[in-house]
Amino acid sequence: MAGAGLGMAELVPVAGGAAVEDYVALLKPRVMSLVVFTGITGLLLAPGALHPVLAVIAVLCIAVGAGASGAINMWYDRDIDALMTRTRDRPIPAGRMTAAEALGFGTTLAVGSVTLMGLALNWAAAALLLLTIAFYVGVYTMWLKRRTPQNIVIGGAAGAFPPMIGWAAVTGDVSLESLALFAIIFMWTPPHFWALALYRSADYARAGVPMLPVVAGLTETRRQILIYSLLLVPLTLVPVWLDVVGWTYGAVALVLGALFLLAAWRVWREASERSARHLFAFSILYLFLLFGALLVDGVGGI
Amino acid sequence: MTDGPGTDSGKAEFARKQRARNWAIGAVLVALTVLFYALTIVRMGGH
Structure with a gap:
């Protein structure tokens, strides 16, 4: 308790x-x-x-x-x-x-x-x-x-x-459009938090919190990060498909998605604390930029 | 903490924090008053 x-x-x-x-x-x-x-x-x-x-x-x-x-x-x-x-x-x-x-x-x-x-x-x-x-x-x-x-x-x-x-x-x-925005953040959350958990796993283990690296190990966590990142990128294009925004946002989402995948791939490949810290920091910037692009394209009408 | 709550400096620190909190609560109350006033005007305007 x-x-x-x-x-x-x-x-x-x-x-x-x-x-x-x-x-x-x-x-x-x-x-x-x-x-x-x-x-x-x-x-x-x-x-x-x-x-x-x-x-x-x-x-x-x-x-x-x-x-x-x-x-x-x-x-x-x-x-x-x-x-x-x-x-x-x-x-x-x-x-x-x-x-x-x-x-x-x-x-x-x-x-x-x-x-x-x-x-x-x-x-x-x-x-x-x-x-x-x-x-x-x-x-x-x-x-x-x-x-x-x-x-x-x-x-x-x-x-x-x-x-x-x-x-x-x-x-x-x-509406479907607002559910699409929900889905983007929902799919972004696991790689974001697991990147943090990768280099804070000792902390979580001490507190008895069963974060993925504590329970399934670092290798499985890195694999899961990559899987969720691969699912995230196509989801970020759904607002374009639903006509909420145009391809200006779509292009930004693709570039940001490629960078996110690169960072996730490095976490998986290098298996270093540095790459996990980089992904965690970048994931925050990623979400700000992605939603910033949604705003600019959707409201600014570029 | 170097000063316990029973010492003179501890009491002074406690009083300082309470004053700051009182000011913050006052500011929040004023802001809420302005907010509810604005909300009422907007709502009465048919929005």
């Missing part, structure tokens, strides 16, 4: 002693930036127009909902966060905030963002936002993360929902 025993280095924080920065850290701002960007892309690509104030509110709700998921995730994972180098300085394991404060903060933001989305935009977008939070917290964090190496494959859906939420904020429904 999460937090059942913080064990060796248990730190007892004082309630109300957390700094503003600690609350910001709970929101996982770096993850939030990618969520916001893909959410905005969905919102701007959707057919129809939204009043700028309503568009700002929709993006705010997506950002706050994502932040809420992060805060509740940090509440639940506080025991394993304390064991991993990458996460041990987070506000709860570092003893700067009580677990109850984090849970209260996350829950308040989750309820507030979903309610505001429903009242200001529409309830389809609000339901998708609620599904995203529930999926990240319930399905990924509480159910899959500690049980199966497929945790980030299925759990990755939570990170793929934002463009669908942005789209639904405008149209009030779910």
Whole structure:
């Protein structure tokens, strides 16, 4: 059970002693930036127009909902966060905030963002936002993360929902086009996280998180990264086929896809930490550039 | 941590963090007020 025993280095924080920065850290701002960007892309690509104030509110709700998921995730994972180098300085394991404060903060933001989305935009977008939070917290964090190496494959859906939420904020429904945007991020997530897991496997093993490199080994993980990368590239062309964007985006997607495949192939071939770090860093840039191209082509009409 | 919560410097640090939090909460409340005002105007305009 999460937090059942913080064990060796248990730190007892004082309630109300957390700094503003600690609350910001709970929101996982770096993850939030990618969520916001893909959410905005969905919102701007959707057919129809939204009043700028309503568009700002929709993006705010997506950002706050994502932040809420992060805060509740940090509440639940506080025991394993304390064991991993990458996460041990987070506000709860570092003893700067009580677990109850984090849970209260996350829950308040989750309820507030979903309610505001429903009242200001529409309830389809609000339901998708609620599904995203529930999926990240319930399905990924509480159910899959500690049980199966497929945790980030299925759990990755939570990170793929934002463009669908942005789209639904405008149209009030779910369409094939928004599902295509979902599918791109869904297929991008495994190679992205497994690249990180390749050079952080000792961390995950210490915390007992069954990431693929821990359970199936480094070689199998590299093979899986290559397979998912090969599936990802053709999927990135679906928005062209659906007429959401044109071949300007298609050309960018092909070039970026070739670079992604090259990085994944290097991970498989070289089997070095350097190549895994390179793929992880490039995968973030890749998604930003890919969705940037979607925006430029789809909204700019080039 | 070098200063425990019971020491003078610990108490001063605690008070400083609480002041900063109060300012942040105030800023969020003002921003929400402006946001809800704008939302109401937009909604009343038929959007």
